[in-house]
Amino acid sequence: MDLTTPAIPATACSLPYPIALGRTGFSGFPSPSQDYEMRRLDLNQRLVKQPAATFYLSVTGDSMEALGIQANDLLIVDRSIPPRPGHILVAMVEGEIVVKRYETRRGQPFLCSSNPRYPPIPLEDSDCQVWGVVRAVIHEYPL
Amino acid sequence: MIGLVDGNNFYVSCERVFKPSLQGVPVGVLSNNDGCVIARSQELKALGIAMGTPAFKLEAQVRRGELFLLSSNYELYGDMSSRVLEVLQEFSPDVAPYSIDEMFIHLDGHQTNECLEIGRSIHARVRRYTGIPVCVGLAPTHTLAKLANHAAKVDRHHRGVCLLAGDDAATRGVLQRTPVNAVWGVGRRLAERLAAGGIKTAWELRCSDIKTLRRRFSVTLARTAMELGGTPCLDMNAFDQPRQRIMTSRSFGRATGAWADVQEAVRHHAQRGAEKLRAQNSLARAVLVFLNTNRHRRDLPQSFPHVVAELPYPTQESRQIIATAQRALRQAYRPRYRYMKAGVMLLDLVDAANYQMPLLGTPPDAAESTRNRQLMETLDSINRTMGHGTIAFGLARRQAAWPLRCGHLSRRYTTRWNELLEVST
Numbered sequence: 001m002d003l004t005t006p007a008i009p010a011t012a013c014s015l016p017y018p019i020a021l022g023r024t025g026f027s028g029f030p031s032p033s034q035d036y037e038m039r040r041l042d043l044n045q046r047l048v049k050q051p052a053a054t055f056y057l058s059v060t061g062d063s064m065e066a067l068g069i070q071a072n073d074l075l076i077v078d079r080s081i082p083p084r085p086g087h088i089l090v091a092m093v094e095g096e097i098v099v100k101r102y103e104t105r106r107g108q109p110f111l112c113s114s115n116p117r118y119p120p121i122p123l124e125d126s127d128c129q130v131w132g133v134v135r136a137v138i139h140e141y142p143l
Numbered sequence: 144m145i146g147l148v149d150g151n152n153f154y155v156s157c158e159r160v161f162k163p164s165l166q167g168v169p170v171g172v173l174s175n176n177d178g179c180v181i182a183r184s185q186e187l188k189a190l191g192i193a194m195g196t197p198a199f200k201l202e203a204q205v206r207r208g209e210l211f212l213l214s215s216n217y218e219l220y221g222d223m224s225s226r227v228l229e230v231l232q233e234f235s236p237d238v239a240p241y242s243i244d245e246m247f248i249h250l251d252g253h254q255t256n257e258c259l260e261i262g263r264s265i266h267a268r269v270r271r272y273t274g275i276p277v278c279v280g281l282a283p284t285h286t287l288a289k290l291a292n293h294a295a296k297v298d299r300h301h302r303g304v305c306l307l308a309g310d311d312a313a314t315r316g317v318l319q320r321t322p323v324n325a326v327w328g329v330g331r332r333l334a335e336r337l338a339a340g341g342i343k344t345a346w347e348l349r350c351s352d353i354k355t356l357r358r359r360f361s362v363t364l365a366r367t368a369m370e371l372g373g374t375p376c377l378d379m380n381a382f383d384q385p386r387q388r389i390m391t392s393r394s395f396g397r398a399t400g401a402w403a404d405v406q407e408a409v410r411h412h413a414q415r416g417a418e419k420l421r422a423q424n425s426l427a428r429a430v431l432v433f434l435n436t437n438r439h440r441r442d443l444p445q446s447f448p449h450v451v452a453e454l455p456y457p458t459q460e461s462r463q464i465i466a467t468a469q470r471a472l473r474q475a476y477r478p479r480y481r482y483m484k485a486g487v488m489l490l491d492l493v494d495a496a497n498y499q500m501p502l503l504g505t506p507p508d509a510a511e512s513t514r515n516r517q518l519m520e521t522l523d524s525i526n527r528t529m530g531h532g533t534i535a536f537g538l539a540r541r542q543a544a545w546p547l548r549c550g551h552l553s554r555r556y557t558t559r560w561n562e563l564l565e566v567s568t
Binding site: 050051052053055056057058059060061062063064065069074075079080090092095096097098099100113129131 | 161163164226227229230271272274556557560563565566568
């Protein structure tokens with residue numbers, strides 16, 4: 001990824017419609033694909049359901065690796081989704097923003113890491129607040 | 144019904160979304176070049192720190208960790224503002240931004256109690272989707288909506304949403320408690336004249352005779368009084384009207400007497416002004432260039448020249464405007480002064496769509512002006528999609544004195560890939 005170009009807000013860029021190839025030149029035959037013109041697949045459309053509520057964050061740390069979240073990955077976070085157990089959450093814990101999995105254990109809610117070295121954070125009686133729900137993780141390979 | 148949705152301490156709130164440690168502590172946002180405080184959190188207001196306090200006066204408190212100051216991050220505030228706008232558009236197709244943190248939303252065809260419900264949903268949804276806390280004022284007119292919004296902000300029992308129906312006891316109570324100078328469109332001077340005539344509160348203004356107001360003051364004031372009475376008579380278009388002049392100016396990071404610095408700053412401001420001019424589709428007839436030395440340095444020679452140069456014909460073309468601004472600058476600039484600020488103002492604007500070339504004068508020929516227009520359109524669209532200043536006239540030097548001084552700049556979390564918020568796992 002070229003880091004020097006600004007990220008265009010997700011709302012501003014959908015992929016364009018492909019040019020409709022109705023006829024080839026003046027007297028050619030109508031294209032057989034004419035009746036099947038479709039929008040090209042667009043990742044924005046698939047991953048960004050609520051552009052106003054969608055934020056991109058980047059990851060540091062190794063405590064979520066077993067759940068497929070590695071350092072430097074890109075998180076697509078949707079604030080409009082109501083959090084449910086099983087979701088990967090971005091949450092504010094003691095003035096810091098962290099990524100954890102929202103789980104209930106024996107009826108009590110916890111924020112858990114995938115790495116057993118980090119103990120679950122109990123949510124009962126804490127001032128922890130949900131920031132958003134992770135909709136997708138993008139891992140880019142160095143090319 | 145009209146709703147006014149207003150972000151609470153908007154700039155500070157934008158910063159807090161991405162930095163929760165700023166919550167509950169005194170935070171201020173500084174003007175360009177970290178000059179003075181232009182936005183304050185509730186906690187900073189409570190410390191008695193006024194709007195416009197120079198940053199250097201707060202240095203000791205910042206060092207002791209008693210308060211936090213941030214450089215203004217307009218790219219972030221602009222994006223967060225457009226997110227708020229998008230959320231509002233889910234509630235009504237008719238949303239009009241009035242400033243970066245205030246938006247009018249028109250809720251036609253709803254019952255009064257439905258509007259209160261919608262207001263509550265707006266309040267909750269904007270907060271959840273964007274992280275920005277807002278207050279919602281609802282009323283039959285813009286002027287009352289503004290007062291309702293204020294009431295929502297200051298009276299905690301409204302819980303962020305206040306509806307003034309226009310003819311009920313609640314409206315009367317608010318109007319009686321509102322001094323007339325707090326009414327939208329009533330300035331201090333006018334308030335003094337009104338007070339002399341026995342009109343001290345919004346309620347007294349509402350109860351005044353409309354004809355007398357029109358005769359003794361102005362049509363505008365008569366309209367304001369009717370708006371307070373719940374009769375809409377402000378056209379929303381009044382807010383969208385193109386501005387009559389466009390100003391672009393900025394302080395230098397350090398005082399400079401170098402021609403190259405000053406010239407470069409003026410070239411930059413002229414381009415930015417021309418861009419704004421094209422965005423509102425106006426033409427300018429003249430360019431004003433001004434320079435200021437540092438008023439507070441009594442030991443240094445002072446100079447505040449400003450020179451107006453007429454454009455050869457009304458135009459919105461960058462090169463013409465830059466060339467004319469440079470001509471004005473050559474007249475204004477004197478080498479022995481140390482300048483603190485440079486600015487460009489575009490004057491006598493006319494609407495490009497309605498403008499007719501005069502019979503006399505030197506209009507450019509048609510082919511030339513079409514080429515110019517296409518060039519400017521291409522330039523603007525590239526700068527719009529690729530970011531400000533992707534293409535500019537002239538090269539900025541590396542050591543230029545004019546770029547922003549911003550010592551406490553937060554990241555542009557939502558508009559730059561390399562400035563995303565990092566979250567730890």
